[in-house]
Amino acid sequence: AQSVTQLGSHVSVSEGALVLLRCNYSSSVPPYLFWYVQYPNQGLQLLLKYTTGATLVKGINGFEAEFKKSETSFHLTKPSAHMSDAAEYFCAVSDFTGNQFYFGTGTSLTVIP
Amino acid sequence: GAVVSQHPSRVICKSGTSVKIECRSLDFQATTMFWYRQFPKQSLMLMATSNEGSKATYEQGVEKDKFLINHASLTLSTLTVTSAHPEDSSFYICSARDLVASGGTIAKNIQYFGAGTRLSVL
Numbered sequence: 732a733q734s735v736t737q738l739g740s741h742v743s744v745s746e747g748a749l750v751l752l753r754c755n756y757s758s759s760v761p762p763y764l765f766w767y768v769q770y771p772n773q774g775l776q777l778l779l780k781y782t783t784g785a786t787l788v789k790g791i792n793g794f795e796a797e798f799k800k801s802e803t804s805f806h807l808t809k810p811s812a813h814m815s816d817a818a819e820y821f822c823a824v825s826d827f828t829g830n831q832f833y834f835g836t837g838t839s840l841t842v843i844p
Numbered sequence: 845g846a847v848v849s850q851h852p853s854r855v856i857c858k859s860g861t862s863v864k865i866e867c868r869s870l871d872f873q874a875t876t877m878f879w880y881r882q883f884p885k886q887s888l889m890l891m892a893t894s895n896e897g898s899k900a901t902y903e904q905g906v907e908k909d910k911f912l913i914n915h916a917s918l919t920l921s922t923l924t925v926t927s928a929h930p931e932d933s934s935f936y937i938c939s940a941r942d943l944v945a946s947g948g949t950i951a952k953n954i955q956y957f958g959a960g961t962r963l964s965v966l
Contacts (some may be wrong), residue, residue, distance in 0.1 A: 767957070837886075
């Protein structure tokens with residue numbers, strides 16, 4: 732089974748600062764990789780995904796992530812944090828069938844004014 | 845594209861009653877639907893996987909008689925929490941997957957998530 736590790740259950744950044752949320756996975760086969768955002772009492776919203784092709788993936792709201800196979804990582808970044816970015820972020824991995832989704836434990840992002 | 849609608853978004857019920865949650869794929873045919881449960885401040889836990897026209901496959905530790913899943917059509921799956929108790933209170937999220945690329949922006953083998961249902965059992 733695959734596993735997903737999100738380093739840091741809580742991350743705080745100042746408004747305008749760089750956002751970096753870390754995600755590492757364990758898989759011997761290149762997986763599909765996802766980042767989701769969840770606002771309080773809401774469902775998951777897909778930020779971005781990597782399946783094949785270019786390893787730098789751009790998503791919504793100015794977020795992007797880079798798939799680094801050698802590091803088995805898929806870290807999420809945003810150059811400048813906004814207050815509206817405060818939410819819970821989940822990294823997820825699936826195999827190519829989409830049958831199994833493995834979620835990380837989530838990272839709560841706080842943006843300080 | 846790839847819209848999954850989940851209804852209701854919030855439900856409050858008395859202990860001992862049953863609650864039905866619907867999950868619909870609005871613009872694609874979902875050959876497989878998934879049901880997850882999320883406890884406060886925790887990640888999503890897969891409860892079961894359902895394929896259209898067949899019985900759901902439940903994850904270990906999930907009571908199939910408590911959580912009834914029906915996937916009668918390619919666009920609709922339902923989760924019924926039977927004889928609900930306060931410990932069943934949770935956030936339930938469904939997702940849907942299309943095995944065949946439908947063109948446009950709907951990618952095959954990707955799970956698309958509903959907005960979730962907050963269940964509170966009094």
